[in-house]
Amino acid sequence: MVVGLEVHTELLTASKMFCSCANAFGAEPNTQVCPVCLGLPGSLPVLNARAVELAVAIGTALHSRVGASTFHRKNYFYPDMPKDFQISQYDRPINEGGYLDLSDGSRVGIVRAHLEEDTGKSTHLGGTGRMHDAERSLVDYNRAGVPLVEIVSEPDMRSPEQARLYVAELRAILIATGASDGRMEEGSLRVDANVSVRLPGAPLGTRCEIKNLNSLRSLQRAVAYEAERQIELILAGGQVRQETRHWDEGSGETSTMRVKEEAEDYRYFREPDLTDLVPDPAMIARIRDGLGPMPAQRRAALASLARGAVVPGDVLDAVVGAGLDGFVEAAVARDVEATVALSRAANELAGLDGPGQVRPDAFAEVLAREAAGTLSATQAKAVLAELVRGGGEVAEIVERRGFAPMNADDLSGTVSQAVAEHPDEWARYRAGEDKLAQFFVGVVMKATRGRANGQQVLAELESRR
Amino acid sequence: MSELTRDDVAKVARLARLHLTEEELDRFTGQLAQVLDHANDLRALDLTGVAPTAHPVDLGTVVRADEVRPGLVRDAFLSAAPQPEDGRFAVPRILGEEP
Amino acid sequence: MNALEIAARVRSGERSAVSVTEEALTAIAARNGELNVFVHVEGESALERAAAVDAAVAAGRDPGILAGVPVGLKDNLCQTGVPTTCGSRILSGWRPPYTATAVERLLAAGAVPVGKTNMDEFAMGSSTETSAYGPTRNPLNPTRVPGGSSGGSAAAVAAGMVPVALGSDTGGSIRQPAALCGLVGIKPTYGLVSRYGLVAFASSLDQIGPLARSVADAAASLEAIAGHDPRDSTSLPGPAPALIAHLDQGVAGRRIGIVRELVEGADPEVVAAVAGAAEVLAAAGATLSEVSIPELRLGLSAYYLIAPAEASSNLARYDGVRFGLRVAGSDITEMYVATRTAGFGAEVKRRIMLGTYALSAGYYDAYYGQALKVRTVMIEAFERAYASADLLLGATAPSEAFALGAKVSDPMAMYLSDVFTIPTNLSGHAAISVPFGSGASGLPLGVQLLGPARSEERLVAAAAVVEAGRGVPGA
């Protein structure tokens, strides 16, 4: 199987590509529009400098040649497209060539990563809510003109897993460069897959393009399904038609959207309302120097902190994806085990809301206390959760929540009380029934409402045995 | 003579979302062929190596700062739209797919 | 009265802007029915604006160099809330929610827009006969066309309704009607005037410019609207040129080339007018010589591929979804086709199809691509000519105003009336048409002065010399 991917990513700019309307998700319909992005007669586009910088950052991270480029009009009629043409880049994209290394050690070539504008969005009414049997559609142009970079890969992938790894790695890079928030479910990262099959060594087969891949899981499943479909078709004596197919996550199948009977005639020509885009070499250098290490290097650096201990790949992905490298490093500097620091960062900080208010030094302090035994695992998580929500000082939170270790006299007194209340169990424990130690820990914990340190209770029990 | 045919004109009309009557198709084929014939003096020129000029001025890169400014109030354009509905532009059902 | 005289009197308090505006509205009412000049008259808001100008004067503030001057706006220039149809049914009833930069600048200079002038549909034509709102007649002889596509703007000035009007020039659409109506018309250097708010015909060729009865009025109007605009990426950097200050600079020592290709094939009266203007310029101290730029002969063919190609894309947005006309259809494509078929006239359809064809797969290189290369060749030829000449001289149009209906059914004949003006649009250079001489029927003729990019100061100085030497102004 041969897979090539086209990834569209919305850029994290404040304003749209060619006008000053807000680039934001979720506003009331048609409230973030102006004459330019509505395509009103007489309006003219002016290019967003930040969109150019982010495109350069993406190209640099993908090892592309970044250089002089031009904008073209791609002409076709579609209600989501206010001007009935899309401003895109054609024969001279801003980024050409390049590659992306996957975590399985393979390398995928990049054809190009060019700038273009997004379209509006239609809602289909009547019928079943799908487009074709809808009675009418309602168009919202808030998204029209949002800046996009389209990243086109070479057909270098050979398995659904590689396709998934490619998008995962690309997504991490887009997030690391600050170009994208990488949210596939919101549509800010969109993937189309071109899939074909052939016998080993044979020329490329006819490809099908699959759309509507809204998650890494969908991508992997859809590519696997599509390759299987094509193989069965060929084995049954059929021929693959070049077409666009729609992935249905529910049924787990692809189906025909549109057959390419005659090649589309987009009548590309130079956009006369825009000048050439020749990125300033100083700007390119500044962006290159400011990029910092890419996710693959950062994962390797974090893994090396574990000194040979195995760290699951998804933990590294989560930490790097959320930009928590510094948290882990701060904790390791306080002699916390790297594996613990990584899993705490991945599980407690890399969730939907990110690290919130917590600072790396506070994170390290909590983990250091946990390592020293003065905080239990449960307490450490509780303190981290509070830090994420509202920040603050670790010592203050520990004190307020009553997580400070009990002094030796209080602990001793509580243990004595527990022994006195449960004479039978104590006798059995002393007779060698070790598992009852946990019973007494539980009793003490209950009495102290979790403030006692389990290790210290065990030590006290042992000393009285 | 230009090789423009009636079928070419019909195809171009489809691309341009125009309907032509049979009579218009004949007339336009003749008129467009006349203009294209006039353009044959260009086609005859050997301009190998000449760079195309898509635009009369070369201003270099022109960009604006990434700043948000207020756009239009929805009422200013939607109320006069052919079919406003629920804050959006209603259109009849879409048969073709987005390319 | 000329624009600068009106402005001087309004600024001094000698006349009220309101009375000037009332006069203009009266003049429009008197002849608009006969001539079909204005497709929309903006009486109430014009009087309000004039009152504001008078209030500024009374308060001791300077309302600007065009204080109280009534102006006509070609109906492809957007002004908030004012109908803008481009002479097309497809935009009937459309009121833009924003104002063109050039119009904003006119308003800032104290001018009073009184309405929108008729034009060939989407500026595609040379006679103002392709308008969906009927043809405009030449005020100097109502059986003749006023030229086009800015024929309404030209007729408004020629009929004395307004002293100045704005037009747009894609292939000669300011200069040719100026010539046919006995006016001064300027096609500025591409990018000198912002195109923001000018409904596009062919984006790489379109420029806004003034039509006026005198070189001084045209120069003052251009000075008011020119200068960099960040809303147009193709806007030239820098402020507006100081045109008024250069009006009386003369042509002493200027080298002016009479271009054979910008005269050949013209009526004998036109040839004589160009020769007469050359004599006037020579008498004023310019050095005249004959030059030949054979590449200009390629202009018409290149133009009629490039302009329709850009137009085919610019006019795609008239699809019935967001504004203007919609004709119902059972699905989106039927709606598109029904709307565009009913909304566009024959000339617009012809050019959309021509442009679509020139850009389509298999023909791009032979037609559009080749035309772009010809454009390069023409620009280089112009630049060679400007190496040995400061300005060039030729005819504006091959003949005086022709009769209504004479060419409207023969597209190629109509296209040929722009043969002398088109090269400047392709090169992006500047040109001005000045009245000089008269044709066989006694109607005015125009001569054209051409200059390199940003040569407007030189051009208006030379045009003022021609204007002063033409004898009795107007017809």
Ligand SMILES: [Zn+2]
């Ligand atoms: Zn906008």
